[in-house]
Amino acid sequence: MTKVMDGIRVLEVAQYTFVPAAGAILADWGADVIKIEHPVRGDTQRGFLNMGGVTLDPQRHTLFEHPNRGKRSVGIDITTPEGREVLLELAKQSDVFLTNYLPHQRKKFGFDVDDIKAVNPNIIYARGSAFGAKGPEAGVGGFDGTAFWSRSGIAMAMTPDELPGPLGQGIPAFGDSIGGMFIAGGISAALLHRERTGESPVMDVSLLSTAIWASGAMIAQVAETGVSSRNQMPGTGGASRNPFQGNYTTSDGGTINMCTLSPTAHIRSLFEHVGLPELADDPRFADAVSLFENAGACSDYLVKAFAGQTFDYWRQHLKSYTGQWAPIQTFQDLLSDEQALANDMIIEVAAADGSDKPLKLVRGPVQFNGEATVTTRSPIASEHTEIVLMEMGIDWDKIEEYKAKGAIA
Incomplete structure (x- = not known):
C-alpha cells in the first residue's frame, strides 16, 4: 500500500468521532497516530455501548473502531503536572497536534497553541470545534447532531413540509465523519505548506462549517434568490x-x-x-x-x-x-454491493476479542494507486504507552516514576 503519510507523527488529544476520524484517515494513509487517552477511563466514547437501541460489544466496538483504527494508544493523565510533562515531550517529536478540546480546557491543562508551539514551533496545530474558533460561541461544545445537522439548516431542508417536525439525524457520526475528512485534507495541505515555506500554520475545521460547505450550492441559491426548497414526501x-x-x-x-x-x-x-x-x-x-x-x-x-x-x-x-x-x-x-467491494470500500480488521471473525469497517474515500487500505484495529486503551515513551527516549526508570504518580498507564 502507498503510505503517503509515512514518517509523519500525529499526536491526537481528542475524543468522540469528529477529530479522531481525521486521525483515522491519516493513519490509513500511513501516519503514526498516537492517541492520548485518560489512563483509567480512556476516550469517553469507549463507554457508548448502546446506540439507537443496538448494544455494542466493548471488544468489538464499531462506533469506536471507525474513527480509531490504525492508531496507538498512550494513557496520560493530562490534569497532572507529570502528565503534561509527558505530553509536551511527545509534542516535541510530532509533526501534527490534533485536538477537539474546548479552549478553556486547552488553556487549563497547558496544551493550547502557545503551549505546544513553545516546545515545537514547527508543529501543525489542528483544531476541530462545533461552531468555529472565532465569535461568541467559540467556546461552546457540540456534536454533529447539534452543529452539523440541526443548526446548519440540513435538518429542515431534509424534512418535507407535511411532517410535524424536523427529521432527526438517524446516522451516528454522520457529520463527524465528513468533517474528519476535511481536517485530514487541511492537515495535508498544511504539511505541504510547511515543507515549501517553513511556516507551520494553525488549522481549524468546525462541524458547522462542514455542514455549510456540504450544503453550499443550496445556500448560494438562497443568498442569490431568497428561495429555498425542502425535501418532498416519498412517493412513486x-x-x-x-x-x-x-x-x-x-x-x-x-x-x-x-x-x-x-x-x-x-x-x-x-x-x-x-x-x-x-x-x-x-x-x-x-x-x-x-x-x-x-x-x-x-x-x-x-x-x-x-x-x-x-x-x-x-x-x-x-x-x-x-x-x-x-x-x-x-x-x-451496501455490504455486498459489487462495485463497493471491487473498489475496496469495505475493509476488514482483526477484532480485539481475538476471535476469527473480523470487523468490517469503511475505508476512507481517498485511494492511492488503486491499492486497498491496509490498517489494524483500534488500540485497547493505553495499549502502547510504554513502547511509545521508550521510542521517544524516556528511560524505564522515568516511566516507572510516572506510573507511580498516576501520570500514565
Missing part, C-alpha cells in the same frame, strides 16, 4: 418537469431512483429498457422539450412499467441503460 413517479428523474416503486416494494438530468441522448434507451420502445417515437416524448411538457403522462407510463417487475430485476436489467440511475439500497445491501 417522476419529477414535475422531468419524468426521467424521480423514484419508481417496483413490484416487491423496492425503489429505483432515476436521475437522468439531461435525457436527450437517453430517451430511446429508457423506453426500450422498460418495455415501451414505441414511446421513443411518440411526439409527446421524442425530445427533451416535448418530454418536459408532457412529464405527467410519461411518468404514468414509467410508474406502471417499473411496478411490473421486481427490484432485483431492475437492478440487473438497467445496467445497460445509457443514462443515470441507482437502486435505493440499505446499508445491509
